[in-house]
Amino acid sequence: MNDNDEETGRLEAAALWYGDLQAPDVDLATWDAFRVWERDPRNAAAFRQIEASVPIIDRSLRLRTAAADVTTVPAKPRRSRRTVGAALATAAAVLALGAALLLNLRAPELPSPLTYASDVGEQRSVMLIDGSVVTLNTDTAIAILYTSRERHVSLERGQAIFEVARTGVPFVVEAGASRTRAIGTAFEVYLKPSGVAITLLEGSVHVTASEEDSLPNSERLDPDERRGRRLAPGDRLSIAADGTQVLSQVDITTGPTWRQGIVQFDNVTLEEAAAELNRYSDTKIIVPDARLASERISGTFQADAPADFAANLVLMLPVTIEEIDSQILLVPSGPTQP
Incomplete structure (x- = not known):
């Protein structure tokens, strides 16, 4: 396979991933598989090309739809995922050079994160723009950034409960040495100087060490810990600053007592x-x-x-x-x- 064929193949795969991830019922397994595929920098670059091409393709499709409405062309059957992916990949291949030039000329500015904080002794509940609700315990601060691929929250200090609205886009909370991914569920994250504790209240979440390779104990983690853990309601996963993990069970029937x-x-x-x-x-x-x-x-x-x-x-x-x-x-x- 020559370089052009390989690049086209990557673009086609990226387009299919893009189509899958936009589905409202996308599951965590799909996101996990995508993350594995995206670890290859060439795959990640191909995905960015698809994302950069989509607005242009979307405008073209809207123009075609408008023309079809004027000429009363009968509606065509709904296109399959693979057909849409192939169309995206073909268009992306044409637009890739131009998109790369534009990106090199001016890197897109990332939006500023939304920040929320509570004072000492205060509890504060915030409804996010996606419908999720975050309850901040005393002296807690978070920063939230929305992208097309995830709703990303950084817990900078303190303790919070996240009641996640189901939108199809993963909700990711990073705190200390942990990364917790959810779709629609409720969980608590408590960041301490000694580490972080994640408690699942309902649903399911997947927790990994956010920087496993740099943690002092990462070479001693068993395979399950290195891949991360999927928690069940009542599970509490504590991750120390050195990467040591302890899984325990807690009573969640009355919810976290700090809310009272x-x-x-x-x-x-x-x-x-x-x-x-x-x-x-x-x-x-x-x-x-x-x-x-x-x-x-x-x-x-x-x-x-x-x-x-x-x-x-x-x-x-x-x-x-x-x-x-x-x-x-x-x-x-x-x-x-x-």
């Missing part, structure tokens, strides 16, 4: 509990003693009431409370457990 202003701790260290509560208030809980910070606690607490949390600790641990300005210091009142 409640935090629940199950055998976590006092340091972890304080860090979580500090997200919800400008009054910060400080535990300067390392041994006290390592004490483990469980319980349910009001998220925005750090003083009440500290008062409860007096009943659970040998601790004394000292309030200084907007800080609550927890210091040992007696010997802690070694």
Whole structure:
């Protein structure tokens, strides 16, 4: 096969992929297969040529349709996917040189992402232009960019629930070392300094490490982890900053408790509990003693009431409370457990 034949073949394949991905019922398996095909830079370039050619082809088709209406030409049978793909590929081959020249002369400017954020102690629900709803927990920020191929969300900090409208275009959330892809479902993503946790509330999502090859533990991941995981409702996948993954199950019958202003701790260290509560208030809980910070606690607490949390600790641990300005210091009142 010569270079021209190979290029034409790539354009035909790209056109068929373009047709498939525009279908309203496109599934995740199709998107996964497309991503594998697009990894070849030559295939990706061919797909971009098809995308660049579509507006020109579309205008041509509209002109033909208008002419057909004037001359009352009978409607033709609906064209098949392969016929449409072949037409796109043929037109793209003709337009490729011109499109490449235009792209080289001036690279298209990407639209600015839409940004949303919540303040400390605030919960905020936002309806996106595609009908999806995002609920931001305290001190959370996201950036959203819509393209023809995906609805892309970057969780820059914090915690959010995504209730995804089914449009046929994948909804992708990147956070830390994770990339979560969905079509129509509901899931929570929580970005922490130590890593990210994805919890599926309903439907199905596919989670992969967004930069697997650069993660310190990527060479130790098993094949399933390297390909990513498809979660079931109640699954929580935690991905540490070094790429380590832990899959667990949680109770989702009542939904995330933070939506009711409640935090629940199950055998976590006092340091972890304080860090979580500090997200919800400008009054910060400080535990300067390392041994006290390592004490483990469980319980349910009001998220925005750090003083009440500290008062409860007096009943659970040998601790004394000292309030200084907007800080609550927890210091040992007696010997802690070694």
